[in-house]
Amino acid sequence: MSDRIIMHCDMNAFFASVEQQSNPELRGKPVGVIGASHRTIITTASYEARKYGVKTGMAKWEALQCCPDLILVVGNNRKYTATSTRIFAMMQEYTPLVEVFSIDEAFLDVTGSLALFGSADNIAYRLKARILHHFGLTCSVGIAPNKLLAKLASEMQKPDGLTIIRPDEVVPVMERTPIGDLCGIGRRTRQQLQQLGIATCGQLGRYPLDILRQKFGIVGDKLHHMGRGIDSSPVIPEEKSEPVKTVGHSMTLPRDISAEDEICRYLLQLAEMVGRRARRYGVSGKTIHLGIRYADFETSFGRQVTLPGHIDCSDDIYQTILRILRSFERPQPVRMLGVRLSNLRHQNSQLPLLPEEHRKKLATAAMDEVNNRYGDFKVTFGSLLGDEEKGAAVISPAWKPQGIRNVDVR
Amino acid sequence: MNFTIEKEVFLKALGRVQGIVEKRNTIPVLSNVLLEGGDGELHLTATDLEVGMRSSYQANIRKPGQITVSAKKLYEIIKELPDREINFASKENCWIEVTCGKAQFNVVGLAAEEFPHFPQPEEANFIQLSSQVCKEMIEKTFFAVSHDEGKYNLNGIFMQVLAEDNRLKMVATDGHRLSMIEKPIESSVGEELRKGVILPRKGLLELKKLAEEGEADISLGFMDNTAVIKKDQSVIIMRLVDGEFPDYNRVIPKNNEQEARIAVDPLLHALRRMIILSSEKSRGVKMMLKPGLLEVSSSNPELGDAREELDMDYQGPEFSIGFNARYLLDILQVQDHEQIRLVLKDNLSPGLFLSEEEDGFLAVVMPMRL
Numbered sequence: 001m002s003d004r005i006i007m008h009c010d011m012n013a014f015f016a017s018v019e020q021q022s023n024p025e026l027r028g029k030p031v032g033v034i035g036a037s038h039r040t041i042i043t044t045a046s047y048e049a050r051k052y053g054v055k056t057g058m059a060k061w062e063a064l065q066c067c068p069d070l071i072l073v074v075g076n077n078r079k080y081t082a083t084s085t086r087i088f089a090m091m092q093e094y095t096p097l098v099e100v101f102s103i104d105e106a107f108l109d110v111t112g113s114l115a116l117f118g119s120a121d122n123i124a125y126r127l128k129a130r131i132l133h134h135f136g137l138t139c140s141v142g143i144a145p146n147k148l149l150a151k152l153a154s155e156m157q158k159p160d161g162l163t164i165i166r167p168d169e170v171v172p173v174m175e176r177t178p179i180g181d182l183c184g185i186g187r188r189t190r191q192q193l194q195q196l197g198i199a200t201c202g203q204l205g206r207y208p209l210d211i212l213r214q215k216f217g218i219v220g221d222k223l224h225h226m227g228r229g230i231d232s233s234p235v236i237p238e239e240k241s242e243p244v245k246t247v248g249h250s251m252t253l254p255r256d257i258s259a260e261d262e263i264c265r266y267l268l269q270l271a272e273m274v275g276r277r278a279r280r281y282g283v284s285g286k287t288i289h290l291g292i293r294y295a296d297f298e299t300s301f302g303r304q305v306t307l308p309g310h311i312d313c314s315d316d317i318y319q320t321i322l323r324i325l326r327s328f329e330r331p332q333p334v335r336m337l338g339v340r341l342s343n344l345r346h347q348n349s350q351l352p353l354l355p356e357e358h359r360k361k362l363a364t365a366a367m368d369e370v371n372n373r374y375g376d377f378k379v380t381f382g383s384l385l386g387d388e389e390k391g392a393a394v395i396s397p398a399w400k401p402q403g404i405r406n407v408d409v410r
Numbered sequence: 411m412n413f414t415i416e417k418e419v420f421l422k423a424l425g426r427v428q429g430i431v432e433k434r435n436t437i438p439v440l441s442n443v444l445l446e447g448g449d450g451e452l453h454l455t456a457t458d459l460e461v462g463m464r465s466s467y468q469a470n471i472r473k474p475g476q477i478t479v480s481a482k483k484l485y486e487i488i489k490e491l492p493d494r495e496i497n498f499a500s501k502e503n504c505w506i507e508v509t510c511g512k513a514q515f516n517v518v519g520l521a522a523e524e525f526p527h528f529p530q531p532e533e534a535n536f537i538q539l540s541s542q543v544c545k546e547m548i549e550k551t552f553f554a555v556s557h558d559e560g561k562y563n564l565n566g567i568f569m570q571v572l573a574e575d576n577r578l579k580m581v582a583t584d585g586h587r588l589s590m591i592e593k594p595i596e597s598s599v600g601e602e603l604r605k606g607v608i609l610p611r612k613g614l615l616e617l618k619k620l621a622e623e624g625e626a627d628i629s630l631g632f633m634d635n636t637a638v639i640k641k642d643q644s645v646i647i648m649r650l651v652d653g654e655f656p657d658y659n660r661v662i663p664k665n666n667e668q669e670a671r672i673a674v675d676p677l678l679h680a681l682r683r684m685i686i687l688s689s690e691k692s693r694g695v696k697m698m699l700k701p702g703l704l705e706v707s708s709s710n711p712e713l714g715d716a717r718e719e720l721d722m723d724y725q726g727p728e729f730s731i732g733f734n735a736r737y738l739l740d741i742l743q744v745q746d747h748e749q750i751r752l753v754l755k756d757n758l759s760p761g762l763f764l765s766e767e768e769d770g771f772l773a774v775v776m777p778m779r780l
Contacts, residue, residue, distance in 0.1 A: 307560060308558060308559040308560030308561075309558045309559075309560035309561065345691070346691050347689075347691040347692045349692050349694060349732070349778045349779045349780065350586050350692065350734060350776065350778045351586075351758065351776045351777060351778065351779065352585055352586065352776060353583065353585055353586055353587060353588060353661055353760060353774065353775075353776040354583070354585055354656050354661060355660055355661065357585060358776075
């Protein structure tokens with residue numbers, strides 16, 4: 001693991017920049033990308049908008065208060081996933097070791113690529129130039145001996161940055177870096193560390209390890225290493241990553257809902273989304289989880305059931321979810337629903353012998369095939385017929401360009 | 411109670427009930443064996459309320475009585491005693507004393523009154539079955555019994571005798587494959603068997619053990635959702651699986667036309683080789699049928715691939731079909747004949763496996779998509 005060269009590449013204001021590229025009128029103007037539903041939030045703000053204090057996660061009215069000239073654009077998720085997939089493919093031309101971290105970030109292990117491309121900064125310049133040329137997009141690149149530092153480095157200069165942390169610069173850099181800048185130290189950990197009088201990474205690295213262990217358990221060791229800028233975690237390309245453990249979808253409802261039959265319609269839709277994705281990638285699961293967030297935004301609820309056998313049919317998932325839903329009282333209207341399949345088995349090439357099951361499987365497969373060709377929910381359950389948009393509307397943080405996490409978002 | 415018994419007899423008697431006693435220990439008395447002495451015989455009874463067994467053995471009963479004691483502990487004790495006569499005595503407060511030579515054990519038991527009632531089977535409506543046939547029938551179907559507790563109606567072997575042919579059928583399926591065997595019987599059959607019953611997995615294992623011991627015939631009867639099985643001095647009762655068994659006749663393919671004959675042993679060994687490089691998740695192997703030739707192959711993207719050719723008697727068109735190799739091995743392992751007949755239709759329809767000569771056995775396996 002010694003002497004690696006890791007690159008972290010972070011697309012700048014990705015969704016907003018893609019929108020500005022596809023519509024020249026938006027260029028140089030404050031743009032906020034929002035979701036399609038009317039209770040959406042700002043998912044990305046362009047750099048022009050950020051100057052006014054517009055931030056990701058703000059409600060629409062909040063953002064408009066910061067910047068009255070803000071142009072709100074409803075995001076086109078397919079545009080982002082398609083662009084992102086092409087950028088990741090470009091990265092793969094420099095090294096096979098590309099780990100997609102989210103839709104707009106990736107780690108590249110370029111240690112073995114130097115013989116071909118000279119130096120890491122050369123790779124970074126080429127990659128940045130190509131991304132700019134093909135998509136008109138800029139990105140910030142960090143180059144460092146490990147993932148932790150590479151991510152830190154890419155954050156240092158935005159937009160359109162290139163920051164290198166050489167091995168001999170690690171100690172002075174860590175000395176002045178606030179702990180909150182490290183990926184993996186969130187607000188709560190930062191507060192806990194501040195109570196111990198730790199403000200910079202340098203202080204964290206020097207802090208007695210036994211006290212960190214006492215307070216954080218095994219995470220204490222990790223924090224100690226993070227403070228010293230040590231991170232041995234490898235860059236894991238998709239084909240080497242651990243098999244997916246869950247398949248799930250969740251959605252914020254257009255408005256808060258109390259009526260069971262309406263909730264059921266959304267659950268059926270979620271069950272179909274989960275079932276279809278499970279079937280597409282040949283997995284079936286034994287454990288079904290229902291997650292609910294209530295109208296007050298604070299209270300949430302989750303309950304799961306483990307079945308004796310594996311299922312992948314949408315209506316089997318739905319029936320199980322109904323059983324869970326009816327097993328408790330809902331204290332408030334529901335704001336968000338989630339359905340998740342876990343305890344997965346990666347095999348469904350075995351055809352069923354019993355005629356009823358075989359027919360059901362064939363019918364499901366036929367339905368899936370039509371929907372694959374003509375779009376999700378083209379053939380679906382009668383109770384789901386209606387005009388409203390269905391399917392995933394938000395890109396999940398776990399989105400990946402290939403495999404089971406490649407969720408098609410509308 | 412007080413009796414003496416030969417170690418060998420006592421050990422065998424206790425060994426037989428080990429598979430029946432409740433292991434989860436939810437009701438303490440169910441992990442015990444009931445010992446009853448009287449009339450020159452010792453009766454041992456064990457049950458988990460699903461499957462129960464009662465057997466009688468020769469013993470020198472000095473004082474009749476009854477007591478229950480941990481079946482596992484008593485077995486462990488008897489196993490380690492020297493090959494001599496063992497003295498067993500029950501004392502006050504349900505204590506028992508086991509002595510053999512100079513070794514002495516005091517073990518705490520539970521009162522016999524706490525032990526569940528073991529029904530006395532009536533004499534009516536038993537069918538007779540040779541032990542050999544019973545063993546064969548279980549062996550050739552048991553492997554297809556489902557392990558999926560959700561499909562409780564498939565967690566056993568279905569037994570039926572249809573009026574038109576008076577043949578005893580045993581069928582098992584797990585939803586992916588099915589195996590079935592039928593044998594003629596001479597006895598007249600009661601209503602339960604005409605309709606069909608499902609014998610539970612655990613009870614079948616005990617029945618098979620019983621069939622493997624000695625030559626005597628097995629009597630099989632039914633009362634109140636319970637099967638009663640008698641042989642020599644032993645009685646097994648088991649609660650029938652309460653569920654509807656799927657209509658197996660609809661599963662057996664009727665118009666498969668591509669028939670191949672292939673030697674069992676070489677295919678068995680080839681499959682054992684090919685399964686090594688099959689996908690660990692699916693255990694799928696590909697079988698390519700060509701005139702006179704079977705090509706079995708497997709591949710695993712993480713490991714590599716393997717291929718083997720076998721001679722076979724086949725004149726149909728060339729095609730390939732995928733199967734879970736484990737399902738095929740299960741079938742091949744119970745074959746008595748040199749060859750097996752594969753009767754197929756296409757790579758998405760169930761394959762039929764028949765013995766070389768008509769012996770009442772058949773198996774159906776659904777292919778895999780490869």
